[in-house]
Amino acid sequence: MYAYVSMERHTIQAGGSMSLDIGLSAGQERNVMILGHSGSGDLHSSDQCWSLGKGAAWMSPRRLDVVSLCAASHDEWSVSVLTFRTLDPASEPLIGGVEQTAERVYPLFSELQALDHAVGGAARLERSIRVQQIVLWWMTRRQLSEQQSAEDAVLETIRYAQRQFAEPLTKQTLARRAGLSLAHYYALFHKLTGVGPAEYLASLRINRAKELLLHNNLPLHEVAPMAGFKDGWYLSRRFKQRTGMTPTRFRSSKLTQVAAYSSPCYGHLLALGVEPVAAVVPDWQYSQTRFQHAGATRMISQTESEERRLEALALLRPEAAFCLDALQEEGQSFMAQVRTFAPTVEIPWMSMDWLAQLERIAQLCGRASALQSWMDRYEQRRAQTAQLIRKQVGESETVAILVFRPEGCCVYGVRNVGYVLYRALGLTPPAPVAERLRRDSLFHSRLLAPAELPAYAADRILVMIREELPGSRHSYEQLRHSSAWEDMMNRGVKQVQYIKSAEWLGYDPSSIYAQLGHAERLFISD
Known part of the structure; x- marks a missing residue:
């Protein structure tokens, strides 16, 4: 229990200071709480400093005698100082420090201020009740x-385990890293993940072993240390215990129940006749694909929270999750968490064209005949x-592709829209693009400085404005009304056509096939 001693209100001028004699070191069992009303400042003791602003509260730590209050230089600082004492010397001392959101105790401070000079038993009881409420809140x-x-400490060790599982980690080493007892650590770990640390590490290691077995032909004794196992024999034993099959058998098996973490991977699977159990796609494609490809696939938008995406995938328990190797940091972090329940299969994005990607996925899923069937249909459609x-576009006629993003204008090579036009249909790019393709057969795109734009003039200019990216329209309008654009148009440009990103940005078999139809409408109906 605690008893009221006093309540004071102080206003310290901007840049000013005052000292507050707490007297705790003199053996007096007293506590002081300071509540910020307006302005801000710092509280200084001989060896500590705390910052306190409007709406924040500070409780004095043990063995503090004097504290200095120093207001910020730009504004006066108004605070209330509550002093109370401990009635039970054996009670556990209150923990000092700062709480940044203390609005809830404002009314209690105001009531104590009003009761400060009241006399009588009822007033003392009222003050005592308010003090107990404030202490309970604290x-x-x-x-x-x-x-x-x-x-937070446990979460940090979970992220650490996701990165360093190949090291000889144990639940004891993780608990020490978190600074917690093993029992406390285990309880919090289980609360946050649903499993214990040992089970979590085992899942990470087994799934990493699966990834390595799928990606290469390394012998088990080389795979083992890369996945966190001491040797190939121990890996083989643990692998069979958890999966029911040997690593060798797993390596030769074919994936059927898979998930796709990207729209390109989803498109590859559809072309092979594989309906993934789940597909995580960008929001701008989510609204289209969820209705175009109805069925057993659980469509998940990338804009959903990480927790909901993980929950959806974990419930479906795929044999593997396909993703691209060009994921941003957020995507890499997400896939590291997916590894706790499924191996992740990375498909090279920039170093492979879509045909090589399709062949790789077909090999992993055992869909060689489906691959050949799809390629036959595609080649027939492409040739037509x-x-x-x-018949409409001469061999000497050039076509340039300009894509506007918030950061500026990009000229495209043979990725996305460029693949169909330059590779599949054999149209002629502007000279600088053709030269770049001779040096780099997978040239994607490059951002142009405005002064470079005239060099990419062509008979036909295809313009794509990434409307789904805020700022792209502004980027286009700026360049469209520049002298560089005028110069480009004066270099023999016969036609400017506008194309939609939703139709032309996809770089997977399903999208490429659809773009052949878009190309017919673009060039034949003009």
């Missing part, structure tokens, strides 16, 4: 803060489209 907040700090378009 103790609850500090316990929550400590719990959150402990959970090329023949029709060549």
Whole structure:
């Protein structure tokens, strides 16, 4: 229990200071709480400093005698100072520190201020009740803060395990890293992940072993240390315990229940007749694909929270999750968490064209006949489209592809829209693009400085504005009204056509096939 001593209100001028005699070192069992009303400043003791602003509260730590209050230089600082004492000397001392959101105790401070000079038993009881309420609030907040700090420490070890599982990690080493007892660590770990640390590490290691077995022909004694196992024999034993099959048998098996973490991987699987259990796609494609390809696939938008995406994939328990190797940091972090319940199969994005990617996925899924069947249909469609378009577009006629993003204008090579036009249909790019393709057969695109634009003039200019990216339209309008654009148009440009990103950006078999139809409409109906 705690008893009220006093309540004071102080206003410290901008850049000013004052000292507050707490007297805790003199053996007096007193506590001081300071609540910020307006402005901001710092509290200094002989060896500590705390910052306190409007709406924040500070509780004095143990064995503190004097604290200095120093207001910020730009504004006066208004605070209330509550002093109370401990009635039970054996009670556990209150934990000092700062709580940044203390608005809940404002009314209690105001009521204590009003009761400060009241006399009589009722007034003393009222003040005592308010003090107990304030202390209860403080103790609850500090316990929550400590719990959150402990959970944050456990989360850090989980991220560490996702990166370093190949090291000789144990639940004991992770608990020490978190600074918690093994029992406390285990309880929090299980609360956050649903499994214990040992089970979590085992899943990471087995799934990493699966990834390595799928990706290459390394012998088991080389795979083992890369996946966190001491030797090939131990890996083989643990692998069969958890999967029911030997690593050798797994390596020769074919994947059927898979997930796709990207629209290109999803498109590859569809072309092979594989309906993934789940597909995570960008929001701009999500609204289209969820209805175009109805069926057993659980469509998941990339804009959904990480927790919901993981939950959806974990419930479906795919044999593997296909993703691209060009994921941004957020995507890499997400796939590291997917590894706790499924191996992740990375498909090279920039170093492979879509045909090589399709062949790789077909090999992993055992779909050689489906691959050949699809390629036969594609080649027939491609040849028909090329023949029709060549009647409209001469061999000497050049076509340039300009894509506007927030950062500026990009000229495209043979990725996305460029593949169909330059590779599949054999149209002629501007001279600088043709030269670049001679040096780099997989040339994707490059950002142009405005002064470079005239060099990419062509008989036909195809313009794509990435409307789904804020700022792309502004980027286009700026260049469209520049002298560089005018110069380009004066270099023999016969036609400017606008194309939609939703139709032309896909770089997977399903999208490429559809783009052949878009090309017919673009060049034959003009």
